[in-house]
Amino acid sequence: MKNNEVPEIVISRLPLYVQTLNQLLRDGKSVVSSSELGDKLKMTSSQIRRDLSYFGGFGKKGTGYDIISLMESLRKILNLNQIxxxxxxxxxxxxxxxxxxxxxxxxxxxxxxxxxxxxxxxxxxxxxxxxxxxxxxxxxxxxxxxxxxxxxxxxxxxxxxxxxxxxxxxxxxxxxxxxxxxxxxxxxxxxxxxxxxxxxxxxxxx
Amino acid sequence: MKNNEVPEIVISRLPLYVQTLNQLLRDGKSVVSSSELGDKLKMTSSQIRRDLSYFGGFGKKGTGYDIISLMESLRKILNLNQIxxxxxxxxxxxxxxxxxxxxxxxxxxxxxxxxxxxxxxxxxxxxxxxxxxxxxxxxxxxxxxxxxxxxxxxxxxxxxxxxxxxxxxxxxxxxxxxxxxxxxxxxxxxxxxxxxxxxxxxxxxx
Known part of the structure:
Protein backbone atom coordinates (compact mmCIF):
# COMPACT_ATOMS: atom_id res chain seq x y z
CA MET A 1 0.00 0.00 0.00
CA LYS A 2 2.39 2.64 1.22
CA ASN A 3 5.28 3.46 -1.04
CA ASN A 4 7.94 6.11 -1.27
CA GLU A 5 6.47 7.83 -4.29
CA VAL A 6 3.57 9.52 -2.56
CA PRO A 7 4.26 13.26 -2.91
CA GLU A 8 5.03 15.02 0.35
CA ILE A 9 2.24 17.52 -0.28
CA VAL A 10 -0.27 14.65 -0.35
CA ILE A 11 1.09 13.26 2.92
CA SER A 12 0.82 16.71 4.46
CA ARG A 13 -2.91 16.78 3.66
CA LEU A 14 -3.73 13.41 5.26
CA PRO A 15 -3.78 14.74 8.85
CA LEU A 16 -6.36 17.31 7.71
CA TYR A 17 -8.49 14.50 6.29
CA VAL A 18 -8.26 12.60 9.59
CA GLN A 19 -9.22 15.75 11.50
CA THR A 20 -12.19 16.47 9.25
CA LEU A 21 -13.41 12.86 9.30
CA ASN A 22 -13.18 12.91 13.07
CA GLN A 23 -15.31 16.05 13.14
CA LEU A 24 -17.92 14.51 10.80
CA LEU A 25 -18.05 11.47 13.06
CA ARG A 26 -18.68 13.65 16.09
CA ASP A 27 -21.45 15.37 14.11
CA GLY A 28 -23.13 11.96 13.87
CA LYS A 29 -22.33 11.15 10.25
CA SER A 30 -21.16 7.72 9.09
CA VAL A 31 -20.68 8.22 5.34
CA VAL A 32 -19.22 11.15 3.41
CA SER A 33 -18.84 11.92 -0.29
CA SER A 34 -15.67 13.33 -1.78
CA SER A 35 -17.52 16.55 -2.61
CA GLU A 36 -18.70 16.98 1.00
CA LEU A 37 -15.12 16.39 2.17
CA GLY A 38 -13.99 18.88 -0.45
CA ASP A 39 -16.44 21.50 0.83
CA LYS A 40 -15.02 21.13 4.34
CA LEU A 41 -11.41 21.27 3.17
CA LYS A 42 -11.70 23.85 0.38
CA MET A 43 -10.49 21.32 -2.18
CA THR A 44 -12.05 19.87 -5.31
CA SER A 45 -13.56 16.41 -5.00
CA SER A 46 -11.30 15.16 -7.80
CA GLN A 47 -8.22 16.31 -5.84
CA ILE A 48 -9.45 14.39 -2.82
CA ARG A 49 -10.09 11.24 -4.88
CA ARG A 50 -6.63 11.56 -6.46
CA ASP A 51 -4.96 12.00 -3.04
CA LEU A 52 -6.67 8.93 -1.62
CA SER A 53 -6.00 6.82 -4.72
CA TYR A 54 -2.29 6.72 -3.76
CA PHE A 55 -3.23 4.36 -0.95
CA GLY A 56 -5.63 2.02 -2.74
CA GLY A 57 -9.38 2.01 -3.16
CA PHE A 58 -11.47 3.61 -0.45
CA GLY A 59 -15.25 3.74 -0.83
CA LYS A 60 -17.41 2.76 -3.76
CA LYS A 61 -18.60 4.89 -6.63
CA GLY A 62 -21.81 6.69 -5.74
CA THR A 63 -21.95 5.60 -2.10
CA GLY A 64 -19.24 7.77 -0.59
CA TYR A 65 -16.66 6.84 2.01
CA ASP A 66 -17.35 4.98 5.22
CA ILE A 67 -16.01 7.54 7.69
CA ILE A 68 -14.71 5.20 10.40
CA SER A 69 -13.00 2.87 7.97
CA LEU A 70 -11.40 5.71 5.96
CA MET A 71 -10.25 7.44 9.13
CA GLU A 72 -8.74 4.25 10.55
CA SER A 73 -6.93 3.52 7.27
CA LEU A 74 -5.46 7.01 7.16
CA ARG A 75 -4.43 6.83 10.81
CA LYS A 76 -2.64 3.56 10.08
CA ILE A 77 -0.88 5.07 7.04
CA LEU A 78 0.28 7.99 9.19
CA ASN A 79 1.40 5.68 12.02
CA LEU A 80 -0.96 7.36 14.45
CA ASN A 81 -2.09 4.23 16.28
CA GLN A 82 0.62 4.56 18.89
CA ILE A 83 1.92 7.07 21.42
CA MET B 1 4.39 40.40 -13.46
CA LYS B 2 2.14 38.98 -10.78
CA ASN B 3 -0.87 37.03 -11.93
CA ASN B 4 -3.49 34.80 -10.34
CA GLU B 5 -2.21 31.62 -11.85
CA VAL B 6 0.84 31.18 -9.64
CA PRO B 7 0.18 27.97 -7.67
CA GLU B 8 -0.34 28.49 -3.96
CA ILE B 9 2.45 26.05 -3.16
CA VAL B 10 4.89 28.26 -5.07
CA ILE B 11 3.73 31.33 -3.18
CA SER B 12 4.16 29.45 0.09
CA ARG B 13 7.83 28.85 -0.75
CA LEU B 14 8.67 32.48 -1.50
CA PRO B 15 8.99 33.52 2.17
CA LEU B 16 11.55 30.72 2.61
CA TYR B 17 13.51 32.10 -0.33
CA VAL B 18 13.46 35.58 1.21
CA GLN B 19 14.60 34.15 4.55
CA THR B 20 17.43 32.17 2.98
CA LEU B 21 18.60 35.08 0.80
CA ASN B 22 18.61 37.28 3.88
CA GLN B 23 20.81 34.75 5.66
CA LEU B 24 23.22 34.53 2.71
CA LEU B 25 23.44 38.31 2.71
CA ARG B 26 24.30 38.33 6.40
CA ASP B 27 26.98 35.71 5.65
CA GLY B 28 28.58 38.28 3.35
CA LYS B 29 27.54 36.81 0.00
CA SER B 30 26.22 38.91 -2.88
CA VAL B 31 25.52 36.31 -5.57
CA VAL B 32 23.99 32.84 -5.30
CA SER B 33 23.39 30.04 -7.81
CA SER B 34 20.14 28.09 -7.97
CA SER B 35 21.99 24.97 -6.85
CA GLU B 36 23.41 26.73 -3.76
CA LEU B 37 19.92 27.98 -2.95
CA GLY B 38 18.65 24.45 -3.51
CA ASP B 39 21.22 23.05 -1.08
CA LYS B 40 20.02 25.42 1.60
CA LEU B 41 16.34 24.72 0.97
CA LYS B 42 16.51 20.98 0.22
CA MET B 43 15.09 21.55 -3.24
CA THR B 44 16.42 20.83 -6.71
CA SER B 45 17.88 23.76 -8.60
CA SER B 46 15.43 23.17 -11.44
CA GLN B 47 12.50 23.48 -9.02
CA ILE B 48 13.90 26.79 -7.81
CA ARG B 49 14.35 28.08 -11.35
CA ARG B 50 10.80 26.99 -12.22
CA ASP B 51 9.35 28.69 -9.12
CA LEU B 52 11.11 31.95 -9.88
CA SER B 53 10.20 31.83 -13.57
CA TYR B 54 6.57 32.59 -12.64
CA PHE B 55 7.65 36.12 -11.83
CA GLY B 56 9.89 36.89 -14.78
CA GLY B 57 13.60 36.53 -15.36
CA PHE B 58 15.90 36.83 -12.38
CA GLY B 59 19.66 36.41 -12.83
CA LYS B 60 21.61 35.43 -15.90
CA LYS B 61 22.65 31.99 -17.04
CA GLY B 62 25.94 30.96 -15.42
CA THR B 63 26.27 34.00 -13.16
CA GLY B 64 23.68 33.19 -10.51
CA TYR B 65 21.26 35.54 -8.81
CA ASP B 66 22.14 38.93 -7.37
CA ILE B 67 21.00 38.37 -3.79
CA ILE B 68 19.85 41.89 -2.93
CA SER B 69 17.93 42.35 -6.14
CA LEU B 70 16.24 38.93 -5.97
CA MET B 71 15.34 39.43 -2.33
CA GLU B 72 13.87 42.87 -3.00
CA SER B 73 11.84 41.56 -5.94
CA LEU B 74 10.43 38.72 -3.87
CA ARG B 75 9.63 41.05 -0.98
CA LYS B 76 7.73 43.29 -3.40
CA ILE B 77 5.82 40.32 -4.83
CA LEU B 78 4.85 39.26 -1.29
CA ASN B 79 3.85 42.84 -0.33
CA LEU B 80 6.40 42.86 2.48
CA ASN B 81 7.58 46.43 2.02
CA GLN B 82 5.06 47.79 4.48
CA ILE B 83 3.98 47.30 8.08
Whole structure:
Protein backbone atom coordinates (compact mmCIF):
# COMPACT_ATOMS: atom_id res chain seq x y z
CA MET A 1 0.00 0.00 0.00
CA LYS A 2 2.39 2.64 1.22
CA ASN A 3 5.28 3.46 -1.04
CA ASN A 4 7.94 6.11 -1.27
CA GLU A 5 6.47 7.83 -4.29
CA VAL A 6 3.57 9.52 -2.56
CA PRO A 7 4.26 13.26 -2.91
CA GLU A 8 5.03 15.02 0.35
CA ILE A 9 2.24 17.52 -0.28
CA VAL A 10 -0.27 14.65 -0.35
CA ILE A 11 1.09 13.26 2.92
CA SER A 12 0.82 16.71 4.46
CA ARG A 13 -2.91 16.78 3.66
CA LEU A 14 -3.73 13.41 5.26
CA PRO A 15 -3.78 14.74 8.85
CA LEU A 16 -6.36 17.31 7.71
CA TYR A 17 -8.49 14.50 6.29
CA VAL A 18 -8.26 12.60 9.59
CA GLN A 19 -9.22 15.75 11.50
CA THR A 20 -12.19 16.47 9.25
CA LEU A 21 -13.41 12.86 9.30
CA ASN A 22 -13.18 12.91 13.07
CA GLN A 23 -15.31 16.05 13.14
CA LEU A 24 -17.92 14.51 10.80
CA LEU A 25 -18.05 11.47 13.06
CA ARG A 26 -18.68 13.65 16.09
CA ASP A 27 -21.45 15.37 14.11
CA GLY A 28 -23.13 11.96 13.87
CA LYS A 29 -22.33 11.15 10.25
CA SER A 30 -21.16 7.72 9.09
CA VAL A 31 -20.68 8.22 5.34
CA VAL A 32 -19.22 11.15 3.41
CA SER A 33 -18.84 11.92 -0.29
CA SER A 34 -15.67 13.33 -1.78
CA SER A 35 -17.52 16.55 -2.61
CA GLU A 36 -18.70 16.98 1.00
CA LEU A 37 -15.12 16.39 2.17
CA GLY A 38 -13.99 18.88 -0.45
CA ASP A 39 -16.44 21.50 0.83
CA LYS A 40 -15.02 21.13 4.34
CA LEU A 41 -11.41 21.27 3.17
CA LYS A 42 -11.70 23.85 0.38
CA MET A 43 -10.49 21.32 -2.18
CA THR A 44 -12.05 19.87 -5.31
CA SER A 45 -13.56 16.41 -5.00
CA SER A 46 -11.30 15.16 -7.80
CA GLN A 47 -8.22 16.31 -5.84
CA ILE A 48 -9.45 14.39 -2.82
CA ARG A 49 -10.09 11.24 -4.88
CA ARG A 50 -6.63 11.56 -6.46
CA ASP A 51 -4.96 12.00 -3.04
CA LEU A 52 -6.67 8.93 -1.62
CA SER A 53 -6.00 6.82 -4.72
CA TYR A 54 -2.29 6.72 -3.76
CA PHE A 55 -3.23 4.36 -0.95
CA GLY A 56 -5.63 2.02 -2.74
CA GLY A 57 -9.38 2.01 -3.16
CA PHE A 58 -11.47 3.61 -0.45
CA GLY A 59 -15.25 3.74 -0.83
CA LYS A 60 -17.41 2.76 -3.76
CA LYS A 61 -18.60 4.89 -6.63
CA GLY A 62 -21.81 6.69 -5.74
CA THR A 63 -21.95 5.60 -2.10
CA GLY A 64 -19.24 7.77 -0.59
CA TYR A 65 -16.66 6.84 2.01
CA ASP A 66 -17.35 4.98 5.22
CA ILE A 67 -16.01 7.54 7.69
CA ILE A 68 -14.71 5.20 10.40
CA SER A 69 -13.00 2.87 7.97
CA LEU A 70 -11.40 5.71 5.96
CA MET A 71 -10.25 7.44 9.13
CA GLU A 72 -8.74 4.25 10.55
CA SER A 73 -6.93 3.52 7.27
CA LEU A 74 -5.46 7.01 7.16
CA ARG A 75 -4.43 6.83 10.81
CA LYS A 76 -2.64 3.56 10.08
CA ILE A 77 -0.88 5.07 7.04
CA LEU A 78 0.28 7.99 9.19
CA ASN A 79 1.40 5.68 12.02
CA LEU A 80 -0.96 7.36 14.45
CA ASN A 81 -2.09 4.23 16.28
CA GLN A 82 0.62 4.56 18.89
CA ILE A 83 1.92 7.07 21.42
CA UNK A 84 4.82 9.12 20.03
CA UNK A 85 7.31 10.48 22.51
CA UNK A 86 8.70 13.96 21.98
CA UNK A 87 11.64 15.80 23.52
CA UNK A 88 11.63 19.58 23.66
CA UNK A 89 14.57 21.96 23.71
CA UNK A 90 13.85 25.51 24.88
CA UNK A 91 11.33 26.35 27.60
CA UNK A 92 10.61 30.02 26.87
CA UNK A 93 7.13 31.35 26.08
CA UNK A 94 6.53 29.01 23.17
CA UNK A 95 7.93 25.99 24.97
CA UNK A 96 5.76 26.71 28.00
CA UNK A 97 2.69 27.08 25.80
CA UNK A 98 3.41 23.66 24.31
CA UNK A 99 3.98 22.08 27.72
CA UNK A 100 0.60 23.41 28.80
CA UNK A 101 -1.16 22.37 25.58
CA UNK A 102 -3.30 19.30 26.23
CA UNK A 103 -3.91 18.78 22.51
CA UNK A 104 -0.56 17.00 22.23
CA UNK A 105 -1.40 14.16 24.58
CA UNK A 106 -4.99 13.94 23.35
CA UNK A 107 -3.60 13.31 19.85
CA UNK A 108 -1.01 10.76 20.93
CA UNK A 109 2.10 12.91 21.36
CA UNK A 110 3.76 12.95 24.75
CA UNK A 111 6.49 15.39 25.72
CA UNK A 112 8.71 13.23 27.89
CA UNK A 113 11.67 15.55 28.39
CA UNK A 114 12.30 19.29 28.20
CA UNK A 115 15.66 21.07 28.25
CA UNK A 116 16.73 24.65 28.72
CA UNK A 117 19.94 26.60 29.17
CA UNK A 118 18.67 29.04 31.78
CA UNK A 119 19.12 28.35 35.52
CA UNK A 120 15.81 30.19 36.03
CA UNK A 121 13.97 27.47 34.13
CA UNK A 122 16.00 24.33 34.90
CA UNK A 123 14.31 22.39 37.69
CA UNK A 124 10.89 23.94 37.06
CA UNK A 125 8.04 21.44 36.94
CA UNK A 126 5.23 21.23 34.40
CA UNK A 127 2.89 18.55 35.63
CA UNK A 128 5.21 15.64 36.34
CA UNK A 129 7.85 16.89 33.90
CA UNK A 130 10.93 18.61 35.28
CA UNK A 131 12.96 20.86 32.97
CA UNK A 132 16.55 19.62 32.68
CA UNK A 133 19.80 21.32 31.73
CA UNK A 134 20.61 21.27 28.05
CA UNK A 135 24.08 20.06 29.08
CA UNK A 136 22.50 16.70 29.95
CA UNK A 137 20.57 16.47 26.71
CA UNK A 138 22.72 13.88 24.92
CA UNK A 139 22.89 11.63 27.96
CA UNK A 140 19.13 11.77 28.53
CA UNK A 141 17.94 11.46 24.95
CA UNK A 142 20.25 8.70 23.83
CA UNK A 143 18.88 6.42 26.55
CA UNK A 144 15.28 7.38 25.76
CA UNK A 145 15.32 6.29 22.12
CA UNK A 146 12.85 8.98 21.15
CA UNK A 147 12.51 9.98 17.48
CA UNK A 148 10.75 13.35 17.59
CA UNK A 149 12.22 16.63 18.83
CA UNK A 150 10.66 20.08 19.19
CA UNK A 151 13.01 23.06 18.88
CA UNK A 152 11.71 26.11 20.73
CA UNK A 153 14.96 28.02 21.22
CA UNK A 154 15.92 31.42 19.75
CA UNK A 155 16.94 31.50 16.08
CA UNK A 156 20.66 31.79 16.76
CA UNK A 157 20.82 28.53 18.75
CA UNK A 158 18.46 26.48 16.59
CA UNK A 159 20.97 24.94 14.15
CA UNK A 160 23.29 23.83 16.95
CA UNK A 161 20.42 22.26 18.89
CA UNK A 162 19.24 20.61 15.68
CA UNK A 163 22.68 19.09 15.03
CA UNK A 164 22.81 17.74 18.57
CA UNK A 165 19.31 16.24 18.31
CA UNK A 166 20.14 14.55 15.01
CA UNK A 167 23.28 13.04 16.57
CA UNK A 168 21.08 11.61 19.32
CA UNK A 169 18.97 9.77 16.76
CA UNK A 170 16.09 12.24 16.40
CA UNK A 171 14.42 11.65 13.02
CA UNK A 172 11.69 14.30 12.96
CA UNK A 173 11.98 17.90 14.10
CA UNK A 174 9.22 20.36 14.85
CA UNK A 175 11.03 23.68 14.46
CA UNK A 176 9.58 26.83 16.03
CA UNK A 177 12.73 28.89 15.44
CA UNK A 178 12.50 31.24 12.45
CA UNK A 179 15.43 29.74 10.53
CA UNK A 180 15.79 27.17 7.78
CA UNK A 181 17.54 24.23 9.45
CA UNK A 182 20.05 22.17 7.51
CA UNK A 183 19.65 18.43 8.18
CA UNK A 184 21.00 15.22 6.62
CA UNK A 185 18.82 13.31 4.17
CA UNK A 186 16.12 11.25 5.82
CA UNK A 187 15.49 13.69 8.66
CA UNK A 188 12.08 15.38 8.59
CA UNK A 189 11.76 19.04 9.51
CA UNK A 190 8.46 20.85 9.95
CA UNK A 191 8.79 24.59 10.37
CA UNK A 192 6.32 26.42 12.54
CA UNK A 193 7.04 30.04 11.94
CA UNK A 194 4.02 32.31 12.13
CA UNK A 195 5.90 34.97 10.18
CA UNK A 196 6.43 32.64 7.22
CA UNK A 197 2.72 31.86 7.28
CA UNK A 198 1.81 35.53 7.43
CA UNK A 199 4.22 36.38 4.62
CA UNK A 200 2.60 33.96 2.23
CA UNK A 201 -0.83 35.39 2.96
CA UNK A 202 0.15 39.00 2.35
CA UNK A 203 0.74 38.03 -1.28
CA UNK A 204 -3.02 37.85 -1.64
CA UNK A 205 -3.78 41.09 0.23
CA UNK A 206 -4.20 44.53 -1.42
CA MET B 1 4.39 40.40 -13.46
CA LYS B 2 2.14 38.98 -10.78
CA ASN B 3 -0.87 37.03 -11.93
CA ASN B 4 -3.49 34.80 -10.34
CA GLU B 5 -2.21 31.62 -11.85
CA VAL B 6 0.84 31.18 -9.64
CA PRO B 7 0.18 27.97 -7.67
CA GLU B 8 -0.34 28.49 -3.96
CA ILE B 9 2.45 26.05 -3.16
CA VAL B 10 4.89 28.26 -5.07
CA ILE B 11 3.73 31.33 -3.18
CA SER B 12 4.16 29.45 0.09
CA ARG B 13 7.83 28.85 -0.75
CA LEU B 14 8.67 32.48 -1.50
CA PRO B 15 8.99 33.52 2.17
CA LEU B 16 11.55 30.72 2.61
CA TYR B 17 13.51 32.10 -0.33
CA VAL B 18 13.46 35.58 1.21
CA GLN B 19 14.60 34.15 4.55
CA THR B 20 17.43 32.17 2.98
CA LEU B 21 18.60 35.08 0.80
CA ASN B 22 18.61 37.28 3.88
CA GLN B 23 20.81 34.75 5.66
CA LEU B 24 23.22 34.53 2.71
CA LEU B 25 23.44 38.31 2.71
CA ARG B 26 24.30 38.33 6.40
CA ASP B 27 26.98 35.71 5.65
CA GLY B 28 28.58 38.28 3.35
CA LYS B 29 27.54 36.81 0.00
CA SER B 30 26.22 38.91 -2.88
CA VAL B 31 25.52 36.31 -5.57
CA VAL B 32 23.99 32.84 -5.30
CA SER B 33 23.39 30.04 -7.81
CA SER B 34 20.14 28.09 -7.97
CA SER B 35 21.99 24.97 -6.85
CA GLU B 36 23.41 26.73 -3.76
CA LEU B 37 19.92 27.98 -2.95
CA GLY B 38 18.65 24.45 -3.51
CA ASP B 39 21.22 23.05 -1.08
CA LYS B 40 20.02 25.42 1.60
CA LEU B 41 16.34 24.72 0.97
CA LYS B 42 16.51 20.98 0.22
CA MET B 43 15.09 21.55 -3.24
CA THR B 44 16.42 20.83 -6.71
CA SER B 45 17.88 23.76 -8.60
CA SER B 46 15.43 23.17 -11.44
CA GLN B 47 12.50 23.48 -9.02
CA ILE B 48 13.90 26.79 -7.81
CA ARG B 49 14.35 28.08 -11.35
CA ARG B 50 10.80 26.99 -12.22
CA ASP B 51 9.35 28.69 -9.12
CA LEU B 52 11.11 31.95 -9.88
CA SER B 53 10.20 31.83 -13.57
CA TYR B 54 6.57 32.59 -12.64
CA PHE B 55 7.65 36.12 -11.83
CA GLY B 56 9.89 36.89 -14.78
CA GLY B 57 13.60 36.53 -15.36
CA PHE B 58 15.90 36.83 -12.38
CA GLY B 59 19.66 36.41 -12.83
CA LYS B 60 21.61 35.43 -15.90
CA LYS B 61 22.65 31.99 -17.04
CA GLY B 62 25.94 30.96 -15.42
CA THR B 63 26.27 34.00 -13.16
CA GLY B 64 23.68 33.19 -10.51
CA TYR B 65 21.26 35.54 -8.81
CA ASP B 66 22.14 38.93 -7.37
CA ILE B 67 21.00 38.37 -3.79
CA ILE B 68 19.85 41.89 -2.93
CA SER B 69 17.93 42.35 -6.14
CA LEU B 70 16.24 38.93 -5.97
CA MET B 71 15.34 39.43 -2.33
CA GLU B 72 13.87 42.87 -3.00
CA SER B 73 11.84 41.56 -5.94
CA LEU B 74 10.43 38.72 -3.87
CA ARG B 75 9.63 41.05 -0.98
CA LYS B 76 7.73 43.29 -3.40
CA ILE B 77 5.82 40.32 -4.83
CA LEU B 78 4.85 39.26 -1.29
CA ASN B 79 3.85 42.84 -0.33
CA LEU B 80 6.40 42.86 2.48
CA ASN B 81 7.58 46.43 2.02
CA GLN B 82 5.06 47.79 4.48
CA ILE B 83 3.98 47.30 8.08
CA UNK B 84 1.03 44.89 8.36
CA UNK B 85 -1.29 45.34 11.30
CA UNK B 86 -2.65 42.24 13.04
CA UNK B 87 -5.47 41.74 15.54
CA UNK B 88 -5.37 38.79 17.89
CA UNK B 89 -8.27 36.98 19.54
CA UNK B 90 -7.42 34.81 22.54
CA UNK B 91 -4.72 35.68 25.07
CA UNK B 92 -3.98 32.29 26.63
CA UNK B 93 -0.55 30.65 26.57
CA UNK B 94 -0.17 30.79 22.81
CA UNK B 95 -1.51 34.33 22.53
CA UNK B 96 0.87 35.50 25.26
CA UNK B 97 3.80 33.83 23.53
CA UNK B 98 2.92 35.70 20.33
CA UNK B 99 2.54 39.02 22.16
CA UNK B 100 6.01 38.52 23.63
CA UNK B 101 7.53 37.38 20.32
CA UNK B 102 9.66 40.17 18.89
CA UNK B 103 10.02 38.36 15.55
CA UNK B 104 6.64 39.73 14.48
CA UNK B 105 7.60 43.37 14.62
CA UNK B 106 11.10 42.73 13.28
CA UNK B 107 9.48 41.20 10.18
CA UNK B 108 6.92 43.95 9.69
CA UNK B 109 3.87 42.56 11.51
CA UNK B 110 2.43 44.59 14.35
CA UNK B 111 -0.20 43.27 16.75
CA UNK B 112 -2.32 46.35 17.33
CA UNK B 113 -5.19 44.84 19.30
CA UNK B 114 -5.77 41.73 21.41
CA UNK B 115 -9.09 40.42 22.69
CA UNK B 116 -10.08 37.85 25.26
CA UNK B 117 -13.22 36.62 26.98
CA UNK B 118 -11.74 36.18 30.46
CA UNK B 119 -11.97 38.97 33.07
CA UNK B 120 -8.60 37.72 34.37
CA UNK B 121 -6.93 38.73 31.13
CA UNK B 122 -8.96 41.76 29.99
CA UNK B 123 -7.14 44.94 30.98
CA UNK B 124 -3.73 43.24 31.20
CA UNK B 125 -0.94 45.10 29.43
CA UNK B 126 1.69 43.70 27.09
CA UNK B 127 4.07 46.54 26.34
CA UNK B 128 1.74 49.35 25.33
CA UNK B 129 -1.02 46.97 24.26
CA UNK B 130 -3.98 46.47 26.59
CA UNK B 131 -6.11 43.34 26.19
CA UNK B 132 -9.73 44.23 25.45
CA UNK B 133 -13.00 42.38 25.89
CA UNK B 134 -14.04 40.25 22.96
CA UNK B 135 -17.46 41.92 23.26
CA UNK B 136 -15.90 45.10 21.90
CA UNK B 137 -14.16 43.32 19.03
CA UNK B 138 -16.47 44.37 16.20
CA UNK B 139 -16.49 48.01 17.30
CA UNK B 140 -12.70 48.14 17.63
CA UNK B 141 -11.74 46.24 14.50
CA UNK B 142 -14.17 47.84 12.10
CA UNK B 143 -12.67 51.26 12.85
CA UNK B 144 -9.10 49.93 12.58
CA UNK B 145 -9.40 48.63 9.02
CA UNK B 146 -6.93 45.85 9.66
CA UNK B 147 -6.82 42.87 7.31
CA UNK B 148 -5.00 40.16 9.28
CA UNK B 149 -6.32 38.30 12.32
CA UNK B 150 -4.67 35.70 14.55
CA UNK B 151 -7.00 33.18 16.22
CA UNK B 152 -5.53 31.80 19.45
CA UNK B 153 -8.71 30.64 21.18
CA UNK B 154 -9.71 27.05 22.08
CA UNK B 155 -10.95 24.82 19.25
CA UNK B 156 -14.62 25.07 20.18
CA UNK B 157 -14.71 28.89 19.84
CA UNK B 158 -12.52 29.20 16.76
CA UNK B 159 -15.19 29.04 14.04
CA UNK B 160 -17.36 31.65 15.75
CA UNK B 161 -14.40 34.00 16.21
CA UNK B 162 -13.45 33.39 12.59
CA UNK B 163 -16.97 34.31 11.36
CA UNK B 164 -16.88 37.50 13.41
CA UNK B 165 -13.44 38.46 12.10
CA UNK B 166 -14.51 37.89 8.50
CA UNK B 167 -17.56 40.10 9.05
CA UNK B 168 -15.22 42.83 10.27
CA UNK B 169 -13.30 42.75 7.00
CA UNK B 170 -10.41 40.47 8.00
CA UNK B 171 -8.97 38.92 4.84
CA UNK B 172 -6.20 36.67 6.18
CA UNK B 173 -6.36 34.46 9.26
CA UNK B 174 -3.51 32.86 11.15
CA UNK B 175 -5.29 30.00 12.93
CA UNK B 176 -3.69 28.38 15.97
CA UNK B 177 -6.82 26.43 16.91
CA UNK B 178 -6.75 22.76 15.92
CA UNK B 179 -9.82 22.90 13.66
CA UNK B 180 -10.38 23.34 9.95
CA UNK B 181 -12.09 26.74 9.64
CA UNK B 182 -14.74 27.30 7.00
CA UNK B 183 -14.38 30.70 5.31
CA UNK B 184 -15.86 32.39 2.23
CA UNK B 185 -13.88 32.42 -1.01
CA UNK B 186 -11.13 34.99 -1.07
CA UNK B 187 -10.27 34.71 2.62
CA UNK B 188 -6.84 33.21 3.35
CA UNK B 189 -6.41 30.81 6.25
CA UNK B 190 -3.05 29.54 7.48
CA UNK B 191 -3.28 26.78 10.06
CA UNK B 192 -0.65 26.56 12.74
CA UNK B 193 -1.32 23.31 14.48
CA UNK B 194 1.76 21.53 15.79
CA UNK B 195 -0.16 18.27 15.93
CA UNK B 196 -0.94 18.39 12.20
CA UNK B 197 2.75 18.99 11.55
CA UNK B 198 3.75 16.10 13.80
CA UNK B 199 1.20 13.81 12.19
CA UNK B 200 2.60 14.31 8.72
CA UNK B 201 6.12 13.54 9.95
CA UNK B 202 5.19 10.27 11.65
CA UNK B 203 4.33 8.92 8.20
CA UNK B 204 8.06 8.79 7.58
CA UNK B 205 9.03 7.27 10.93
CA UNK B 206 9.43 3.52 11.61
Missing amino acids: WQVVMVGVGHVGQALLNYDGFSRKGFEIIAAFDVSPKVIGKKYGTLEVKSVDDMEKEICTLQVEIGAITVPAESAQLVCDRLVKCGIKAILNYAPVALVVPDGIQVSNIDPVLQLQKMTYYLK | WQVVMVGVGHVGQALLNYDGFSRKGFEIIAAFDVSPKVIGKKYGTLEVKSVDDMEKEICTLQVEIGAITVPAESAQLVCDRLVKCGIKAILNYAPVALVVPDGIQVSNIDPVLQLQKMTYYLK
